[in-house]
Amino acid sequence: MKEILDLIRKEITDAFVACGYDEKYGRVSLSNRSDLCEYQCNGAMAAAKEYKKAPIAIATEVSEKLQDNPMFESVIACPPGFLNLILAPGYVTDYVNAMAEDDRKGVDKVAEPKTVIVDYGGPNVAKPLHVGHLRSAVIGESVKRIGKFMGDNMIGDVHLGDWGLQMGLIITELRLRQPDLCYFDPDYTGEYPSEPPFTISELEEIYPTASAKSKEDAAYKEEAMTATFELQQGNRGYQALLKHILDVSVSDLKKNYENLNVSFELWKGESDAQPYIPDMVEKMKKDGYAYVSDGALVVDVKEDTDTKEIPPCMILKSDGASLYDTTDLATLIWRMEDYHPASVIYLADKRQELHFVQVFRCARKTGIVPDTTELKFIGFGTMNGKDGKPFKTREGGVMRLETLVSEINEKMYEKIMDNKTMEEDEARKTAQIVALSAIKYGDLSNQASKDYIFDIDRFTSFEGNTGPYILYTIVRMKSILHKYEESGKKVADAKILTAASESEKSLMLELAKFNSAMRGAYEENAPHRICAYIYDLANAFNHFYHETKIMTEEDEKKQAGYIRLLELTKEVLEICIDLLGFSAPERM
Known part of the structure; x- marks a missing residue:
């Protein structure tokens, strides 16, 4: 399905062209004043200079051209030249009904799927995972799942540190x-x-x-x-x-x-790259790229446009031993030979950026990867404690990852048992599911490159922008659907009806943004875009739920329409949380 924003943009662009203006002025965006309109176009402001007309005059012309367009409930020209757009409820309803009938809820796969290797593990063998491994695993897993959902062949490699x-x-x-x-x-x-x-x-x-x-x-x-x-x-x-x-x-x-609900297609290590190193080194020497400097073998990777010093990429130390640079370059050789990826994505602490700049430049300069292969580094920020310093144990040491998971599991278990709605076994299993959402959503809701505070109390809250809040919303929907089915009713052939309230239309408008949110998350390798979307969607649903008597609605057709809307919202949320790497329990 086409994104609703693209469909709106086409109508606005056609109206600008019909009025004699360039199509470039038909750009549309979400409104930054939701109290005034749902979408807006500022093209008349930019066109005024070229056409030597007052922007309000241009906006008025275009708005008049759109008065009978069934897509819009209203198109209003506002001084000094804005176009304020409100969609017709019937149009929005048709759009979400089409989503409901589509297995992928309106999200098309990419036209040209590609093979992508995601390097997002990096643990050293013989050492336990600690909290420093969390971000790479959680972000990388989500990036991989998003790419797979969009149709790419995604290959996750743990890339073990097993050779130093x-x-x-x-x-x-x-x-x-x-x-x-x-x-x-x-x-x-x-x-x-x-x-x-x-x-x-x-x-x-x-x-x-x-x-x-x-x-x-x-x-x-x-x-x-x-x-x-x-x-x-x-x-x-x-x-x-x-x-x-x-x-x-x-x-x-x-x-x-x-x-952590994290998996890898490949369990390769630095040691797997070793057979490729001798030939790689000899080729770099033969082709004139590698030379000896202070006893070490290096390749220059600086460029004329550099504004800061980029040191040479070290291939071998003076004693002949290999380094991270060496194994990362040799790993690229076997990845290219075995998988021919269109893209290789690396997840690591953003402080390692220089290392990846050197490796990427060296790989291109020496012909290890062609110009057509994308090499991308996603550098993530630090996970900090409430004191703003890297997350530690109470004793000041580095916390094992399983200890962190265990502590949050226990905290969720206590909260669930306080509600006194479950037996212990079910509470334990539910606590694990909800705790995982707290950990992953707490991390992924932040832009990857930014440091963030790991606040256990906030992340495990059932209120606010948290994983448990999202799950609680889904569980609420499951409960309503169970009650509806238990009453002997079925929703199989029901259609979502035209919104009868602002909260119902607002929920539909949020649903209609799903494919746009997915495209943005995919193109930017940005799971936080999905988190932002589902938080808005959950809020829109809860507002609708509190204003609407779903189970006591006497008009069965109207009630079935509500249930179908609820069902679609649940399905979209469940797709999204799966892409973030967690799931929802049956109850909480």
Whole structure:
């Protein structure tokens, strides 16, 4: 379906042209004075200079041309030259009825679907997920779902950190504790054990211990760096240990991501890029892009138009070890070879912007990606506590993500039990659903690039711009629909009737903005656009609900029309929250 704004714009543009004015002046926007009109056109103000006429004269001409147009209830020219537009209730009703009959509720898929890889994980293996991983996972999952809904082939990659110094640290500490393991015997030629020599709990203790030692003991750190280098050079025992680390870590990571309703199509890591590095390095040297600077291999990526210094992209350190730059470039090679994506989107802290500028420029300069492939960095802001500083535990440490989820689950459980409407088991399950909406909506309702305050009390509130408020609105609709069905009535063939009140028309107008909201969220990779839309839609419904006696309406046709409108609103809201990555319970 065409967006309602485009349909309005066409009528206004045709009227400008019919009056002898250029079509460019027929632009229409939502009214910034909803007390005066629903849509507005300011084209007459801009046309006045070109046509040497008073803007009010132009606006009056155009308004007169539209007086008999069935789309509008009124088109009024207002000084100094605005066109104030109010849609005819019947026209809006026809539009939302067409939405109700469409499986996608009026949202067309993109005309030319493309393959998009979204890199939105980035956790390091052998370490638990913490709150710093939340934004990447939540925003990336929603961006992926929005793209898939619009018809693109979306591929999410977790892109594990499994190849840097942390691997050398784990190997070094493990060798210190269990030196007799066969992985450390250079003469061992047999098969390595299938069972790992550690549990996830032990692994999560080994890494921070090793990291702390390396900061105090230079010899220990040197040993870890050597282990890292040997791993990267193909040490057989270390490669087997890496496989164990990955198996144990990934199993735990999957469980934690599932609790967030986040999934990945690919569970690749930096280690998967290693086979591509030698040939990549040689090609960069051969083509004259890479050169040695202070012992390191680098590629210049600065451009004449730069207003600030952009350092060279470092390909190899002086000891021959690879870096994030190296693995990100090599990862792009296999992504291009295996998937030929039209776009690759990266989610990371906005403070990493320089890294991505260097990698993107190097990838283009050296021919790793063609000019036709979009490389996009979505840099997100910091999740802060009420003190405005990065979110911490009460003791001041970095909070584990599962701890945060558990705390919010518990808070929602207490609220639900206070209502005394559910048994404990149902309350626990419902609390998990509602808590997830609080976490995700609390994050996604903010523009990704901005820092925000993670306020548990506000995010878990059933009032205001929160996930639980959206879910409560949906649950209210489900309750009404259940009551309607229990009364023996069916709404299958019912039509939405022409609005009989301002609140009913306002709800229809909000519904009519659905495809526009989806297009904006898709084109801008902006889940916050969906949050803003559903908050307005939920408010419009609740206003309509409080003003309308739905279940006590005696006119059955009128009541069925109300129910059909309610059903459409619920379906649109459910599509939207699924794209945000959460769902609604049956009751709250």
